[in-house]
Structure formats: C-alpha cells, structure tokens
Amino acid sequence: MSEQRMDWTSHPPHVHPDYKSTVLRGPTKPLIAIDHRLSELTGPVYGHDSVGPLDADLTKNGQRNGEPLGERIIVTGRVVDEDDRPQPDTLVEIWQANAAGRYIHEIDQHAAPIDPNFLGAGRCVTDGEGRYRYITIKPGAYPWKNHYNAWRPNHIHLSLFGPSFTSRLVTQMYFPGDPLLDLDPIFNAVPEAARERLISSFAIDVTEPEFALGYVFDIVLRGPQVTPAED
Amino acid sequence: MRRYQTPSQTVGPFFAYGLVPEQYGYRFTSIADHAVAAPATEGTHIRIIGQVLDGEATPIPDALLEFWQANAHGRYNHAADERQDNLLDPDFLGFGRTGTGTSADASFQIDTVKPGAVGEGQAPHINVVVLMRGMLTHAFTRIYFSDEEALNAVDPALANVPENRRATLIGKRDEASAGTYRFDIRMQGERETVFFDI
Numbered sequence: 001m002s003e004q005r006m007d008w009t010s011h012p013p014h015v016h017p018d019y020k021s022t023v024l025r026g027p028t029k030p031l032i033a034i035d036h037r038l039s040e041l042t043g044p045v046y047g048h049d050s051v052g053p054l055d056a057d058l059t060k061n062g063q064r065n066g067e068p069l070g071e072r073i074i075v076t077g078r079v080v081d082e083d084d085r086p087q088p089d090t091l092v093e094i095w096q097a098n099a100a101g102r103y104i105h106e107i108d109q110h111a112a113p114i115d116p117n118f119l120g121a122g123r124c125v126t127d128g129e130g131r132y133r134y135i136t137i138k139p140g141a142y143p144w145k146n147h148y149n150a151w152r153p154n155h156i157h158l159s160l161f162g163p164s165f166t167s168r169l170v171t172q173m174y175f176p177g178d179p180l181l182d183l184d185p186i187f188n189a190v191p192e193a194a195r196e197r198l199i200s201s202f203a204i205d206v207t208e209p210e211f212a213l214g215y216v217f218d219i220v221l222r223g224p225q226v227t228p229a230e231d
Numbered sequence: 232m233r234r235y236q237t238p239s240q241t242v243g244p245f246f247a248y249g250l251v252p253e254q255y256g257y258r259f260t261s262i263a264d265h266a267v268a269a270p271a272t273e274g275t276h277i278r279i280i281g282q283v284l285d286g287e288a289t290p291i292p293d294a295l296l297e298f299w300q301a302n303a304h305g306r307y308n309h310a311a312d313e314r315q316d317n318l319l320d321p322d323f324l325g326f327g328r329t330g331t332g333t334s335a336d337a338s339f340q341i342d343t344v345k346p347g348a349v350g351e352g353q354a355p356h357i358n359v360v361v362l363m364r365g366m367l368t369h370a371f372t373r374i375y376f377s378d379e380e381a382l383n384a385v386d387p388a389l390a391n392v393p394e395n396r397r398a399t400l401i402g403k404r405d406e407a408s409a410g411t412y413r414f415d416i417r418m419q420g421e422r423e424t425v426f427f428d429i
Binding site: 005006007010011012013014016019020021022023024025026027028029031032033034035036037038039040041042043044045046050052061062080081082083084091093094095097103104105107108119120121122123157159164165166168169170171172186187189190191194195197198218219220221222 | 232233234235236237238239240241242243244245246247248249250252257258259260262263285286287289291293297299301307308309310311312324325326332349350351353356358360362363364365366367368369370371373387388391392396418419423424425426427428429
C-alpha cells in the first residue's frame with residue numbers, strides 16, 4: 001500500500017509510562033492499517049465563517065470590566081504540509097492557562113487566581129498563504145500531579161483539522177528557553193529529533209513597539225494523500 | 232522543501248472551554264456539538280450512546296470524541312467527494328464533537344442520521360477521533376451498525392480486522408429504544424476497541 005501512515009518518528013507513542021495517565025488510557029494492541037478511501041480523504045471544513053470578530057484576540061474576547069493581566073504576546077506562523085504547501089482557510093483552535101497558570105476550566109484546582117477578564121480560548125483561520133495570527137497573554141507554568149514537584153512548561157494548546165481526516169492535529173506550542181521543557185514527560189514523549197518543532201521562536205519583526213512581544217510557530221500537517229484505492 | 236510534521240500532544244484535561252464550550256457552559260461559542268444532524272437533515276435520525284473505558288474498565292470523564300460521516304445518501308460534504316449522484320444535504324455538514332464530562336456516568340450521546348453506504352463495497356460507518364488526557368496522539372476508530380450485517384460482511388476495512396475483534400467496531404441497536412445504538416470505546420484490555428492506522 002502506498003498511502004502514508006501515521007509518522008511515529010514525529011508523534012509520541014500511545015503509552016509513555018513517564019506520563020502516568022497514558023498507562024491505563026493508551027491503546028496497547030497493534031493499530032490496524034486500512035486503505036484510504038473517501039472516509040480518510042475527506043474531513044470537516046471550517047473556514048472564515050466559523051470565526052467571530054474577537055475570536056483571534058484572547059486579550060479582548062474574555063473581557064468583563066478591564067484588560068486581562070499578564071504579558072501580551074502576538075503569535076503567528078504558517079500552516080503548511082510536508083511539501084511546504086500553504087494550507088489556506090484552515091481553522092486553528094486555541095486554548096490556554098492565564099498568566100498565573102490557571103485554567104478557567106472548573107476542574108482546575110491550582111490555587112492561582114482566575115482572571116475575570118481572560119477566558120483563554122480563541123480561534124483564527126489561515127489566510128491565502130496559510131498564515132495565522134492571534135493575540136493573547138503569555139500563559140503561566142502550573143503544577144500537576146504526575147510526579148513530585150511536577151510543573152508543565154508554559155504552553156498554548158492548538159487544534160487543527162487540515163484538509164482531510166488524516167491531517168487532524170492537536171498539539172501544544174512551547175516557548176524558547178523554558179527550563180521546564182527538559183523535565184516535562186509530555187514534551188519528552190515526542191521522539192527527540194522532533195521535539196524542537198514544538199518550540200516557538202521569539203521574533204523582533206513580529207513584536208510590535210509599545211504593545212506586545214512576537215513569537216513565530218509554523219505548523220506542519222501531514223502531507224497530501226494519494227488517490228483512493230481502486231478496489 | 233521537505234518539512235517535518237508538527238508532533239501531536241495531548242488535548243489535556245482542560246479542553247472543554249476551548250473545544251466544546253457550550254456543552255460545558257462556558258461563555259464561548261462551539262463550532263460543533265453532539266447534534267451532528269439538525270432536525271431538517273434528511274435520513275433516519277438515530278442516537279448513539281456509550282462510554283469510554285480505561286484499562287480498568289473505569290468510565291473516562293474527560294475524553295473528547297469527534298465524529299465525521301457521510302450523509303444519508305452516502306455523500307461526504309467535502310470537495311474530495313465529487314460523486315454527483317449522491318446528493319449533498321444542505322442541512323448536514325457531518326461533523327460532531329462531544330466531551331464525556333457533562334453526564335453523571337461519563338457517557339456520551341450524539342444525535343445524527345444513519346450514514347448511507349459510501350460505495351466501493353463499504354458498509355455504513357461513522358469515523359471517530361478519540362482524544363483525552365493521557366493520550367499523546369489521538370486514535371482513529373469507526374462505528375459500524377449491527378443491523379447492516381450483509382454490508383459489514385464485505386466491508387474492506389472490517390476485512391482487515393481479525394474476526395474476534397470486529398465486534399468492538401459495531402454499534403449495537405437497542406431493541407428497546409427505537410433508533411438508538413450503543414457503542415462503547417475500550418482503550419485497553421481483552422476487548423480493546425480496534426484503532427486504525429490510517
């Protein structure tokens with residue numbers, strides 16, 4: 001079969017014991033390969049009409065009575081496939097903790113303050129060149145209970161559909177120079193050669209004077225598929 | 232220029248307000264929810280209920296499931312499906328998404344229409360993406376239907392599955408409740424659901 005399969009040199013395995021929740025949740029039996037037909041070559045399409053006017057500005061879309069606290073940042077990048085072809089009109093969904101490292105989610109019990117003016121969720125759509133851009137607050141690190149003194153590095157969650165069902169991607173963007181990265185079992189579950197692809201770059205040309213620091217994060221989706229099986 | 236794929240990372244425990252905010256009551260809009268079909272969607276309206284179970288058979292209350300399917304005519308609402316004979320339904324995109332955290336027993340429920348057969352000898356099925364805290368890379372599975380025995384018997388994807396595991400992919404029609412199917416997803420164990428490498 002000539003179709004491309006999951007690239008396990010890029011993606012973390014289903015069971016990675018250092019990340020304890022994988023032990024009872026990750027599938028353990030071999031995955032079963034199937035030919036690509038329309039079920040795999042199609043996928044949901046969400047374009048510009050799925051994004052509201054404030055959705056790409058997380059410093060504004062959760063405001064109740066003022067500005068959210070923390071360091072404003074601009075995040076931009078290109079969504080491309082493995083042949084570097086831009087992926088236009090592609091939805092990018094975003095969620096993250098606030099500057100204090102607290103999620104608005106009600107099951108987050110970390111004793112850091114909720115920011116009444118920050119929701120931490122947003123979305124944007126790529127332009128004709130595959131470029132996306134959103135404004136947010138730099139998320140704080142936060143503790144979790146995976147092991148003693150465990151802290152997640154600063155990160156922003158991202159979700160993309162891409163052109164077909166096979167290109168679905170849910171990932172996390174990290175920040176350069178974060179000392180917690182080396183200690184994080186979720187980041188380190190990724191094959192070593194692929195880890196740096198999850199770390200954004202600081203960019204002075206994206207940074208806006210008197211306003212916000214800029215970071216660049218390109219997202220590479222699984223490449224184009226061959227034609228459906230004939231049989 | 233060759234580029235390399237951005238690695239997957241877990242959806243984590245706190246996805247609800249970003250991906251299914253309306254289901255969980257957050258002040259943000261949802262792009263999709265458990266209602267895959269609208270009341271006006273053509274076809275046989277069905278409900279699928281189930282649970283996602285971990286390796287100790289404990290229901291998982293923080294899983295996120297996504298569903299992608301053809302309409303009642305067997306047509307996908309996507310440019311790659313060019314088969315004009317299978318009509319599009321203006322009231323059906325074919326995508327749904329739901330978390331397992333808003334019911335007391337961590338069950339999920341989707342309301343949709345039964346997909347038509349897509350052709351090429353395939354049995355009607357719904358494509359599913361399974362995500363949760365503790366899954367670093369999402370998993371793909373499918374829901375087939377127990378009342379499509381003849382088509383299931385010749386389906387090319389099911390044919391790749393060892394016979395003793397096929398039942399994990401079949402949504403069981405509930406004879407006591409018309410139009411309802413039961414489909415549980417077992418992440419591990421003897422009856423681990425079949426996950427596909429696509």
